[in-house]
Amino acid sequence: MALSVGAGVFAIEMAFSLLWLRRARYGPLEWLWRCLTWWRLVPNWSHQGQRSRTVRVREFVLVQ
Secondary structure: OHHHHHHHHHHHHHHHHHHHHHHEOOOHHHHHHHHHHHOOOOOOEOOOOOOOOEEEEOOEEEEO
16 A cells, blocks of 8 residues: 555656646745745746756656
């Protein structure tokens, strides 16, 4: 039972991460941490006209 719950949570997190990083520069907690340490809102959303800094390696998404 615990293994299936863990696998389900992992699958949901992977799907959320892929959707989030398609549009954002930073992960949600990294963005929050930057805003709190810099004492201002840091722009996070990528713009359609700019080149994406996202590199896809197999199933994982890495931000340079």
